[in-house]
Amino acid sequence: MMRLDKFLAEMGIGTRQEVKKYIRKGMVTVNGSPALRPEEKVSETSDQVCFEEKPVSYVKYEYYMLNKPAGVVSATEDRRDPVVVDLIREKKRKDLFPAGRLDKDTEGLLLITNDGALAHRLLSPSHHVDKTYFVRVEGKVTGAEKKILEAGVDIGENGTEERTRPAKMEILASGPVSQVLLTIREGKYHQIKRMFQAVGMQVLYLKRLSMGKLTLDPALAPGEYRPLTKEEIASVTDENAGKY
Structure with missing residues (x-):
């Protein structure tokens, strides 16, 4: 169970303050009834939450394979150049980041996720991931x-x-x-x-x-992306994935 305002904010509906205003204006329903309080507890799996009559499903982690194009920075924000997370247009979460970096002029496979533990395993020198x-x-x-x-x-x-x-x-x-x-x-x-x-x-x-075990999909042109398959997610979340 989690707070309704946190649920909505994590799914990119708005900031916590914005979400609280939406709830007070009656723009949010839980199981068909208008939500009454931002601190109301909801189940991420069993309750049906809607914003402006559209269902909002909760996703804890997202995993995207991106074929990074040249000229885009491996970051969440940059004052001068476009960043890789902005290429993920259908993302549900607002806390995505690139798991690792590629130089601005380098192309190819980049994993975009919000799974910090996975990123640590992939990037930690002790794991020696290929x-x-x-x-x-x-x-x-x-x-x-x-x-x-x-x-x-x-x-x-x-x-x-x-x-x-x-x-x-x-x-x-x-x-x-x-x-x-x-x-x-x-x-x-x-x-x-x-x-x-x-x-x-x-x-x-x-x-x-x-x-590691994640290979760039040859069907992805530079700048294109897709969610990881269940098999790919299992391969990268394996703690021994990609070790020598």
């Missing part, structure tokens, strides 16, 4: 670079050593512009760009394809 990226690089990537990057490189700055954990790489094409699949265990700032800089190469394009 993150696989498609990378287009200026320069010829050979077995020599593969060996170095897989072993871990120093991406520190100003004389400070900062070594990456061992990675996995598959070379898809090697030439003036090379293409690789790179799987890392962590998510340091600009990590993949800095890894290739450490071997004298520049990343031209970067797209995340998977995170």
Whole structure:
């Protein structure tokens, strides 16, 4: 059971103060009767709550797979640029956030949710969740670079050593512009760009394809999203999901 005003506010009907005004104006009903008080207790599962005669169903957690486009910031708000949560138009909850970050110019898989415990498991360094990226690089990537990057490189700055954990790489094409699949265990700032800089190469394009057991749906164009399936939710909420 929870307070009616909290129920409505969490479902994005308005702020707590706005919701209280709606209740006093008779715009909210519970099981067909006008709600009388904001503090009235309702069941999230069995009571029928309506706002302006439209049912409001309660959802504790939401999970969306987004194919993040370039130019959008992995944040809940930004003064200059559009943010990823604003791309989720059908969201019910107002407390969604990106579970992890992708650089502004990076595309690909981003999980949008309000499940803080899940986000902690996916992002915690102790869990070492796989993150696989498609990378287009200026320069010829050979077995020599593969060996170095897989072993871990120093991406520190100003004389400070900062070594990456061992990675996995598959070379898809090697030439003036090379293409690789790179799987890392962590998510340091600009990590993949800095890894290739450490071997004298520049990343031209970067797209995340998977995170743990969650793989980007190829049917999603950049900027498109969909709710996770029940099977996908089960895979990401598994505490051992994606571990090496």
